[in-house]
Amino acid sequence: MGLIQQLGNWIDLRLQLGTSIRETAEHKVPRQTASWLYVFGSAALTCFILQLVTGILLALIYVPSAGQAWNSLQTLNHGIALGWFIRALHGWGSNFMVAVVLIHMVQVFLFGAYKFPRELTWIVGVFLFLVTLGMAFTGQVLRFDQDAYWGLGIGASIASRVPGIGPWAVNLMLGGPIIAGATLSRFFALHVFVVPGLLIAFVGLHLLMVLKLGINEWPMPGRMVRRATYIQEYHELTQKEGVPFVPDAVWKDIFFSGFILLAIAACAILFGPFGPSGQPDPTIIQTAPRPDFFFLWLYALLSFLPPSAETPILLIGPAIGILVLLALPFVAGEGEKSWKRRPIAVLTILLVVVSLGTLTDLARHAPWSPLMDAWSSQPIPDKFLQGRTALERHGALVFQAKQCHNCHSLDKHGGQRGPALDAIALRLTEDQLIRQVIQGGGNMPAYGKNLSPAETTALVAFLETLHAANQRPARNASKALVLGAREAPPR
Amino acid sequence: MSAENGMSRRVALVKLGVFLNGVVGVLLAVPIVRYLLSPVTRQKKFGYESWLSLGRLEQFPAGQTRLATYRNPMVNDWDGETGNIACWVRRVDDQTFQVFAINCAHLGCPVRWFPQSSLFMCPCHGGAYYQDGSRASGPPERGLFQYRYKIEDGRLLIKAGEMPTPGQPVANKARGETAWV
Numbered sequence: 001m002g003l004i005q006q007l008g009n010w011i012d013l014r015l016q017l018g019t020s021i022r023e024t025a026e027h028k029v030p031r032q033t034a035s036w037l038y039v040f041g042s043a044a045l046t047c048f049i050l051q052l053v054t055g056i057l058l059a060l061i062y063v064p065s066a067g068q069a070w071n072s073l074q075t076l077n078h079g080i081a082l083g084w085f086i087r088a089l090h091g092w093g094s095n096f097m098v099a100v101v102l103i104h105m106v107q108v109f110l111f112g113a114y115k116f117p118r119e120l121t122w123i124v125g126v127f128l129f130l131v132t133l134g135m136a137f138t139g140q141v142l143r144f145d146q147d148a149y150w151g152l153g154i155g156a157s158i159a160s161r162v163p164g165i166g167p168w169a170v171n172l173m174l175g176g177p178i179i180a181g182a183t184l185s186r187f188f189a190l191h192v193f194v195v196p197g198l199l200i201a202f203v204g205l206h207l208l209m210v211l212k213l214g215i216n217e218w219p220m221p222g223r224m225v226r227r228a229t230y231i232q233e234y235h236e237l238t239q240k241e242g243v244p245f246v247p248d249a250v251w252k253d254i255f256f257s258g259f260i261l262l263a264i265a266a267c268a269i270l271f272g273p274f275g276p277s278g279q280p281d282p283t284i285i286q287t288a289p290r291p292d293f294f295f296l297w298l299y300a301l302l303s304f305l306p307p308s309a310e311t312p313i314l315l316i317g318p319a320i321g322i323l324v325l326l327a328l329p330f331v332a333g334e335g336e337k338s339w340k341r342r343p344i345a346v347l348t349i350l351l352v353v354v355s356l357g358t359l360t361d362l363a364r365h366a367p368w369s370p371l372m373d374a375w376s377s378q379p380i381p382d383k384f385l386q387g388r389t390a391l392e393r394h395g396a397l398v399f400q401a402k403q404c405h406n407c408h409s410l411d412k413h414g415g416q417r418g419p420a421l422d423a424i425a426l427r428l429t430e431d432q433l434i435r436q437v438i439q440g441g442g443n444m445p446a447y448g449k450n451l452s453p454a455e456t457t458a459l460v461a462f463l464e465t466l467h468a469a470n471q472r473p474a475r476n477a478s479k480a481l482v483l484g485a486r487e488a489p490p491r
Numbered sequence: 492m493s494a495e496n497g498m499s500r501r502v503a504l505v506k507l508g509v510f511l512n513g514v515v516g517v518l519l520a521v522p523i524v525r526y527l528l529s530p531v532t533r534q535k536k537f538g539y540e541s542w543l544s545l546g547r548l549e550q551f552p553a554g555q556t557r558l559a560t561y562r563n564p565m566v567n568d569w570d571g572e573t574g575n576i577a578c579w580v581r582r583v584d585d586q587t588f589q590v591f592a593i594n595c596a597h598l599g600c601p602v603r604w605f606p607q608s609s610l611f612m613c614p615c616h617g618g619a620y621y622q623d624g625s626r627a628s629g630p631p632e633r634g635l636f637q638y639r640y641k642i643e644d645g646r647l648l649i650k651a652g653e654m655p656t657p658g659q660p661v662a663n664k665a666r667g668e669t670a671w672v
Contacts, residue, residue, distance in 0.1 A: 067571020149573070153599030153654070154615070160658030170656050171530040177539035177653035178563050180570040182530070281572035283560045285593060285601040288614035302598060303616040307632045368617040368629075372603060403608040417617050445619050445627030450609045 024211060025250075028242030032218035034249035037111075039256035040104035041210075045203065046257035047097035050264065051135075052196070054090040062142070064188035066181040066280070069144035073276045088268035091143075094136055096264050098294045101132050106349055109328075112337030113216035115225045119329035121209040126325045128202045131195050133294070138191035140292045144184055145276035150289035152179045154302075161311045179282070214238060219337035226334060288369065296363035297356045303368040367416035374414045375403040381411040388465060395462025398455045402447065410466075418444055424466045425473035432474075433460045539565055540652040545580060545590070548645050556581040556604050556622065559590075564652045578638065579604055579611070580647065581622065588647060591624050592636035592655045599656065602635065611635060632657070 012018040061080060063072040076083035105125065108114065114122035141148045152174070159173050160166040175182030217237055243249065278287060291299050305313055339346055371378075380396050388396070399405060407417035428436065437456060440446030451459065467473050525532070533539070545559040559580045566574035579591040579602075591611070593601045600615035610627060611620040618629035625634040636655035641648050 065569040065571070066573045067569050150600050150615070153594060156654060157594075157597070157599040157656045157658075160656030162658065166658030167656070168531045168534070170654070170658070171534050172528070174530070174654070176530050177534070177565055178573070178576065179654065180563070180573040181567050183573075279572060281575065282593070282601070283558075283572070283575045283577040285558070285577060285603055287601065289600060299615075303630065305630070307630055310630065310632075369614055370612045370617060370619070372612065372614055375607070401607055403605050403610070406605075406612070440627070443628045445608075445610055445621065447608070449621075 025246040026244040027211070027214075028238045029215050029245050029249055030217040030237050031241045031243050031248075033215050034243060034252065035218065036252055036256070037107060038215065038249070039253050040100055040107055042253040043257050043260045044097060044100045044104055045207075046260060047093055047100055047264075048199065048203065050093045050261065051090065051097060054086050054093060055192070055196075057086045058090055059192065064142070064184055066144065066184045069142070069184060070276055070279050073143065073145075077273060084273050085268055087273035088271070089264060090139075091274040092264045092267040092271070094139055095293060096260060096267075098132060098136055100260065101129055105129060108216065110339040110342075110345060110349065111216055111219050112225070112339075112342070114329040114332075115335070115337060116227050116230055116329075116333045118209070118213055118216060119333060121206060121213065122329050123326055124202050124206045124209070126322070128199065128206060129325075130322070131199045131202060134195045135191065135199065136292065136294055138187050138195060140295075141184070141187040142191055143274065143276050144280050146278040146280060146284070146287045147275070147289045147291070149179055149280040149282060150287065151291055152183060154289075158314055162315060216337075219339070221336070221338040221340045223337070224335055225337060288366075288372070290363075290366075293360070297359035299366075300359040300363040303366075365416075369415075370403075370406040370417050371415035372406060374405040375400050378405060378413045380405075381413065384410055384466065388462070391458050392462045392465050395458035395460065398451070398459040399462060402451065402455075402459075404459075407444075421463065421466055423468060423471075425464050426467045426471055427474060428463075429474045429476045430460060430464055431476060431479075433463050534653075538652075540650050542641070542648045543651055545578070545647045545649060548582075548642065548647055551580050551582040551588070551647065553582045553584055556606065558604070561649075561651065576651070577601070578649070578651070579635075581624075586642065588640050588642075589624060590638040590640050590647075590649050592638065594636065594655055595631060596626075596633050596635055596657060597629070597631040599654070 008018075058076065061072055061076050061083065063069055073087070076087050078084070108122070108125070141152060156170045156173055156179070159169040162169050171177065173183075174180075175186045214234060217234060274292070278284060290296075302310070302314075336342055380400065385393060385396060405414040407415040409416055409420045410422060412420075424433070434456060436442075436444065437451065437459060438446060438448035447456075464473055541564045543561045543564060545561055550559075551557055557580050558577055560575055560577045563570075563574045563576055577593045579593065581589040581591070583589060591602075595602050595613040595615065595618050597613065597616055597618045600613050602611040602613045602618070602620065604611055609622040611622075611624070613619070613629065613631075616630050618631040619627040620631070620635050621627050623634075624637060626632075638649040638651050640650075
């Protein structure tokens with residue numbers, strides 16, 4: 001008997017865990033679940049373990065103090081050997097973890113895994129999803145830079161809208177009257193103690209239930225889940241065509257986890273750590289705060305919601321979303337599991353993916369934000385200036401000087417907050433242009449107080465030239481009749 | 492004493508022990524909850540705001556809007572730069588001012604002043620305000636938050652100390668102190 005074997009026996013005689021570990025490892029799973037589609041849960045766990053390890057490594061250097069955190073991140077990036085790599089692993093590990101958890105969720109949803117008797121496994125999974133997002137948000141705060149600072153401001157502004165207790169919720173969230181040391185300290189406590197504690201507890205429960213109830217079998221179209229018979233049927237399935245989890249199924253989990261770790265490391269090396277961006281100094285206002293990737297969709301949504309609907313949707317929407325997820329196994333606890341016979345489930349996933357994807361993509365360009373420096377950095381393209389009169393060119397100058405360019409684009413340059421003006425003369429007559437500039441409206445500020453009559457005349461003269469060469473600008477046909485031939489258009 | 496009685500006495504002792512721990516738990520919970528709620532109770536008791544100087548009046552030429560900064564009245568050593576807060580000061584005429592919070596009334600991002608077009612613009616979700624702070628366009632439901640101000644010994648003083656948020660003014664009004672106009 002080898003020395004290692006002897007040592008193992010010595011330990012197991014005292015620990016008494018060998019038998020149950022072996023039984024757990026070799027428990028039978030339905031043959032078809034040894035699949036590449038059943039690897040995402042274990043991959044999420046692998047990501048979490050990576051986050052635990054890299055998180056502890058970062059905590060060796062990181063200082064959770066509002067005055068020091070940003071400097072300690074700089075030290076991690078530049079002063080500690082491979083500190084940047086640990087930060088990059090933690091940052092990319094976070095993104096991968098959220099992504100893998102989402103994929104896992106979609107997979108178990110489409111495979112009907114939430115149905116009887118795995119309702120509680122799904123519910124704990126929903127909580128796992130929420131605490132994973134909680135980790136992502138609190139982690140973004142610990143990267144204490146401008147984005148984190150103003151992101152906290154957005155969080156506080158949302159919290160303040162809770163009816164009745166809003167202002168108190170803000171004070172509780174910030175730990176005081178403003179975003180400062182106390183705020184960072186409490187988000188540190190959340191990110192490092194509270195939320196990971198919950199995560200570990202939920203992961204334990206989740207895994208325990210997967211082992212006790214058995215992995216969800218591969219759904220067959222037409223094989224219905226019935227409370228009365230399911231457990232018996234599942235038992236027969238695993239007995240008849242079951243394979244031991246180790247090694248028949250687990251090798252795919254191991255390979256995929258290794259692949260995910262490799263992908264995280266590759267991203268960390270190729271793209272490096274996330275930020276930190278500018279110092280968290282609230283007196284530096286030349287900043288355009290953006291959330292991390294997995295909250296970009298929310299950023300877009302906040303820009304598009306009409307003001308009147310915003311508060312109720314912000315406060316009630318998430319609660320409804322979570323309730324729907326929690327209620328799912330009770331509403332659809334029996335019946336068809338296969339996604340091939342569940343068109344509404346498939347369409348729901350498609351709708352959610354397309355919506356979130358579209359919002360995320362929009363948030364990357366943020367067309368709703370004025371381009372703060374377009375007026376001084378993006379000149380009007382030549383083609384809009386050639387062959388124009390002195391008055392029209394002066395109007396172009398007004399267009400730049402009054403920052404119209406921050407919200408309106410010409411030839412795809414400039415802001416996209418308002419409509420592109422390449423052919424505005426085709427849509428609005430001269431009088432309509434004057435009215436729009438002076439009175440604003442349709443989400444445009446009024447410039448009446450801010451433009452002299454001469455400036456307005458010049459600006460509108462310039463806008464009147466914005467149309468294709470072969471098209472004539474819009475004109476008020478009645479004007480000639482009302483004002484007489486004197487005011488009739490020249491052509 | 493019968494075995495049955497003995498069992499029930501032990502069960503009773505267990506119950507008594509659990510009850511005792513429950514009482515101790517509640518006794519401990521009270522200070523813990525008070526500790527956790529201290530940011531709220533402090534606000535209710537003392538408030539966070541006080542009068543601060545933004546500097547001499549000459550720093551703010553009439554007809555212009557300038558960025559001013561102040562150190563928040565309640566700070567700790569470790570707050571660093573986060574204790575410095577910016578605001579926009581508009582001097583309407585000799586004795587009339589408007590002091591706007593830097594935070595957009597939508598979701599708190601820092602608004603920027605553009606003197607050329609006399610607009611405040613927000614970089615986050617596209618809110619815009621006129622020079623008097625009233626809403627011009629975008630998602631904000633209201634104009635910019637304004638600090639109360641007074642002039643003393645040639646200095647501009649504002650009542651400040653708490654981050655303005657959209658939900659707050661209503662609550663402050665309910666308590667009879669309109670900190671934010």
